[in-house]
Amino acid sequence: MTLWLFTSWVLLLLLLQLCFLHHHAGATSSSNETDRLALLEFKSMISDDPLGFLSSWNDSAHFCLWGLSGSISPHIGNLTFLKQLHLYNNTFRNSIPPEIGRLRRLQVLRLSNNSLSGEIPSSISGCSALADLDFGKNNLTGSIPPELGLLNELQFFNVDRNFLTGNIPSSFGNLTLIQEIRVSDNQLSGRVPEALGRLKNLEYFYAAFSELTGSLPASLSNATNMVQLQLQVNNFTGSVPSMASSRNLLRFSIGGNSLGGEDGGGDLSFLSSFAGARNLEALVIDTNNFRGSIPEQIGNLSSSLLLLDFSTNQIPGSIPESIRNLVSLQWLWAHENKLSGTTILSTVANVPSLVDLRLYDNQIPGSIPPSIGxxxxxxxxxxxxxxxxxxxxxxxxxxxxxxxxxxxxxxxxxxxxxxxxxxxxxxxxxxxxxxxxxxxxxxxxxxxxxxxxxxxxxxxxxxxxxxxxxxxxxxxxxxxxxxxxxxxxxxxxxxxxxxxxxxxxxxxxxxxxxxxxxxxxxxxxxxxxxxxxxxxxxxxxxxxxxxxxxxxxxxxxxxxxxxxxxxxxxFRQPKKKLSYKWKVVISTSSSVAFLVIVASCLSVLWMKRKGKRNIVSDDGSDIRVSYQSLHKATDGFSETNLLGAGSFGSVYKGVVDINGKDTTIAIKVFNLQRRGASKSFMAECEVLKNIRHRNLVRIVTVCSGVDYQGNDFKALIYEFVVNGSLENWLYATESVDDPPRSLNFRQRLNIVIHVASALDYIHNLCETPIVHCDLKPSNVLLDEDMVAHVGDFGLATFLQPSVVNLSSDGTSSSSIGIKGTVGYAPPEYGMGNEISTQGDMYSYGILVLEMFTGRRPTDESFIGGLNLQKFVNNVLSEQQSTIREVLDPILFTELSLLRNSEEDVVSIFKIGVACSSDSPQERPSISEVLTKLNKLLA
CATH class of the missing domain: 3.80.10.10 (Ribonuclease Inhibitor)
Known part of the structure; x- marks a missing residue:
């Protein structure tokens, strides 16, 4: 459904542009009729229209008022005023109509991330004004037409992730304005044309995961504006040319080839040529046949260098001490080589910013130096x-x-x-x-x-x-x-x-x-x-x-x-006769147990007759605590025992005697001077006395009385959850007493599942559905096994007013006026809409995105209408983007260790985006989400 909405929105913009051009170009009624007929033919090729967007495509209104969605028709070539055609991120199939070549005014053609097949029409070269051509992520076959080298205005070319064969056309050397060429992940073969060295404006050249052969052309170094050169996982051989002229390089990747070898090409002296690239961030030469030693000049590389990957070669010797000059280096990967220097570990211990050090599968002798600390x-x-x-x-x-x-x-x-x-x-x-x-x-x-x-x-x-x-x-x-x-x-x-x-x-x-x-x-x-x-x-x-x-x-x-x-x-066990003493004990115990059962039954009947329940512990005992005992347990509610503060009060840690045992508890003391605090206390009591679930914070008892000054005192006593809130783990700060903490990918996945289980319980499994209304990281607590527990039901709402009436007028909307926290509250609450389980789904979606991006929904970078949901959705939608642009950097290292982890993260982000949709009707239920997450976990 979202896909069709997106398609309609994009094509509608194109249609408006077409109408705008007609109006300002003084188009005749004849050209209007041509475009109208072309759009009707476009409609005729659409096989599915689940939302009925095309119902307006008729003769009752001018075509400028139509809404658009659908597939590609050859009649698209009749829209001669068209300047931009955006059809990416859909399920269009069949071939690209060669009639597109008639659109001589076309400047942008984006058909990426579809299911288009067949060959790229050479007639596209007729789009002489084309500056942006994107066919990435399709099923295209055949070769790249050499005729595309005639597109003199072309600046961006992308055919990533298709099934193209043949060579990179040497005619591309004529694309003097080209800034970015992407041909990765195809079945292209042959050499990289020397002619590409003529492209002075070329900044990005991606030709990874193809089947390219031969040596790296020396002319590439003539592309003086080159920013990223990625040629990894091909069949290149020989030596690596000097890159001294490429002073703007940020990333250079030639890993996964057959460069180097016994013919003298194994020399690593080319690394010295990168000294002039003062902004270089990543240098990757892994999985080749380099046999030379790492040059001493490695220390002259950019002070901005983050990643240095020598792994899986045959590099001998040591790592030069000059590497300590690389003050920003975070990832040093030199595993699977023949390194054997005795000072290697003491040398790398002087690189202060290292985050990830991999030296495994070498021949490094000696001991681990204390300086590794x-x-x-x-x-x-x-x-x-x-x-x-x-x-x-x-x-x-x-x-x-x-x-x-x-x-x-x-x-x-x-x-x-x-x-x-x-x-x-x-x-x-x-x-x-x-x-x-x-x-x-x-x-x-x-x-x-x-x-x-x-x-x-x-x-x-x-x-x-x-x-x-x-x-x-x-x-x-x-x-x-x-x-x-x-x-x-x-x-x-x-x-x-x-x-x-x-x-x-x-x-x-x-x-x-x-x-x-x-x-x-x-x-x-x-x-x-x-x-x-x-x-x-x-x-x-x-x-x-x-x-x-x-x-x-x-x-x-x-x-x-x-x-x-x-x-x-x-097994043969001799029968033992019970002594008289044990017979008396058993008989007495049985009698006592019988009396306890009878008393319990009578108590339950009496409570039902009274029509209310006290909050009791899980073992059934009625626990009572006084203000005096809580005051003592918290050293007079001192700041040293303060765990946190919220809208209606503060939470303290304390130790009290419960059933003869010292028990650590969390005490939520309500600030009754704050408007709505008393109602929040009652709401939380009413909710928590009716629910029990492993992923909800367990309430022990309540305290309602007066303090030493005679003021009303109300508090809720919870089971203490030792690992604190999820928020503290996501945004942990280092201190002497509190070592830095972080959550790995599996833990985050488990936590979102735990929270989903809690929501599923209160939404679907309680006798009366409950809406939490304030789901956010600070209200999710983690126990010693990192199991998540949802807490703080002060804003919770029962969905059936007849079950519980908390407000003075007998209604059961929110127990207070506030309906959540900024950033987590759904947009419809701000417009006065009724509280619903879909509101919790919005908050849950934001929480999921926050957990895996490491960004708060109120991040200062979200300006001009951008929010956390749109930030992630934009990356999921853009073919050129990578998921690492939104992923929490703490998870970068783990992604390289876990198989299929990037696909899993994408799936999780899609769940978060869907749940936090602006439209409540488009959000999935928590049951649907839980099913998807459990499949991911499995």
Whole structure:
């Protein structure tokens, strides 16, 4: 539906332009009739019109008043006054009509992101005024017509992502005004024409992912205005020419070719020619056959350089110390080479801005220097598959932003420093496998609450598996095989609900196999082989699938699935007579339990008769707290215990005695002097006493009384959620007491699913549908397992007025006049429309976009009608744009690690854009969204 709306809007603008030209050119009635007939023929080719936009295409009104949408007709060639034709981002099919070549006034022709097939008509060369030609993202075949070299006014040419064959026409050397050429991701072959070196105005040349051959033409360096040159993933050979004349270069990428080799072309001296490109940001030469050493002049490159990629070559030797001059360098990738210098790690430790350091699969010897801790901005450190030895320095703890640490396949020894387990930022991988570590797994492993994959396999670790491992609630992959671990599998591991792989094979573990593995619904492999387990093998739940579990090499196990070929279990337990003492205990307990049940039933009946419920704890006990106890628990509501402040009050942290146990709680104290605060308190009480869900903040009790000055006092007491609000994680600031935090891609996906589950519950599963009315990151809290809980129902609304009447006039709109927060409240609320679940959907859409862009909806850059939704939607719509233009930069590194992650992010952005549509009718329901998100998660 959105697609057709977009098409109609764009073509309507073109139609208005056509009418404008007719009016100001003094067009005759004959030319009017020609255009009218052409548009009717255009209409006749449309096979689907779900919204009826073409109903106005008739003789009852002048064609200048028609609305447009549809496909391409040959009669488009009759619109001789047309200057711009925008039909991109649709589903147009079949071929491009050659009749377009008649449009001699046409300046812009954009047909990208459709399903057009066939060849590019050579007649397009007849559009002599054409400046912008965009056929990207279609199914076009055949060659690029050499006749297009006659388009003397052409400035932009794009045929990316088609199935074109043949060569890049040498006639393109005649396009003297051309600024951008995009021919990437086709099946083009042959050499890059030397004639392109004549194009003094050429700034962007993209010819990646084709099948181009030969050497790189030296004439390319004559394109002195070149800004981006991307020729990666082709079949280029030989040496790289000097680029000394290209002083405007921002990005140079020739990775994924066959450049270099044993014929002398492996020399890296060409790197020195980039010294004049003072704005260079990315230099990528990975996956070639370069064999020369990195020149000392590497330090003369641009101080603006962000990315330097030498990876997957045959580069020997060391990294020059001059690299420390690259003060802006964030990504240094030199993995999969033959680097062997003993000073490499101490050298790169002097590059202060490094964010991502990859030196794995080289021949680097020696120890890891303590100076590696100087890299405080580092998020990725991968030194696997080298010849490193000695202990890991405790200084690594200073790399407080690390999300990925891989030191596997080295000769490292000693104990695993507890400081590494204290790096709570680790969220993707901690891999220390295939080394010689001894001792136990540090109990500090409990700090890795956001870690996805833990690999300590093939070391010499001993002692028990620490029970604290159960606190790592985000773990999906646990590899502990090939060690000397002993004892039983801790029962606390049943908290690892998201486990997909758990491998403890080839250890000395004993005891029975825990049955909680049966309930790990995501489990794909449980390898317990070659240990000393005994007893019955679980065979229910996910373990019904024989391919999931391996228990070979355990001589004392039995039962399980028949396919495991284990002996049958034979348990004989002697019957024991109960002593007189135990008989009395059991009898008394039974009597007490019976009386409690009777009393509970009578209490429920009495409460129903009273027609109201108190808020009670989950175990059914009625909890009461006084103002005095809350005052004491918060040190007099001191600022040191203040967690945050909102529209109607403040939230404090405190510790109170609940049922004989000190319990940490969050106390929301209402400022009753503020208009609407009392109603907000009542609204939240009314909502929260009726709902229970794992993704909603749990209320413990309420306090309503007077303070020490005799003023009314009202507070809500919540379960304390240890990881604070989502807002604090999205916009975390570094301090001594609060290390920097960030959320990885999987965690963000999980959180949006958790929030969607909460909305699905209140919208669809409650007896009376509830609208939250104030969904935003500060109202989403994260527990120790990074599970999201939606809170603050102070603005919530029941959709049926007959169920709850909170306002004095007996209505049940919002309990107060405010209907949300600026940036998150849907536009229809500002026009006085009634509250609806679709309003929550708008807020949810904004929250999703905010989480994956890292931008607030009130960002100062959104001016002139631009907002967060339009910002993302524009990038999704523009063929030339990349998703990284809107993605939170923190996720850049992870995208390069996760397969298909860019496609997943696009899907998530599309969900956010759809949910935050200006039109409530176009927003999907939360159930539809939840289905799509769960498919992504799977």
């Amino acid at each position: 100087n890299l405080s901005n580092l998020t990725v450190l991968r030194l696997a598959d080298n010849r490193l030895e000695g202990e890991i320095p405790a200084d690594v703890e200073n790399c407080r932003r690390l999300i990925n640490l891989d030191l596997s396949n080295n000769n490292l020894s000693g104990i695993i420093p507890p400081q590494i387990m204290g790096l709570s930022s680790l969220s993707i991988v901690l891999n220390l496998s295939h080394n010689h570590f001894n001792g136990g797994i540090p109990v500090e492993v409990e700090n890795l609450k956001t870690l996805n994959s833990l690999d300590l396999s093939h070391n010499m670790l001993s002692n028990n598996i620490p029970s604290s491992l159960g606190k790592c609630g985000s773990l999906e992959f646990v590899r502990l095989q090939g060690n000397l671990l002993q004892g039983q599998i801790p029962s606390t591991l049943d908290l690892l609900k998201g486990i997909q792989l758990f491998d403890v094979s080839s250890n000395n573990l004993s005891g029975q196999i825990p049955r909680f593995f049966e309930n790990m619904n995501f489990l794909q492999l449980l390898n317990l082989s070659y240990n000393k387990f005994e007893g019955e093998v679980p065979a229910s739940g996910v373990l019904k699938n024989v391919s999931i579990i391996s228990v070979i090499g355990n001589d004392k196990v039995c039962g399980g699935l028949a396919e495991l070929n284990l002996p049958r279990c034979s």
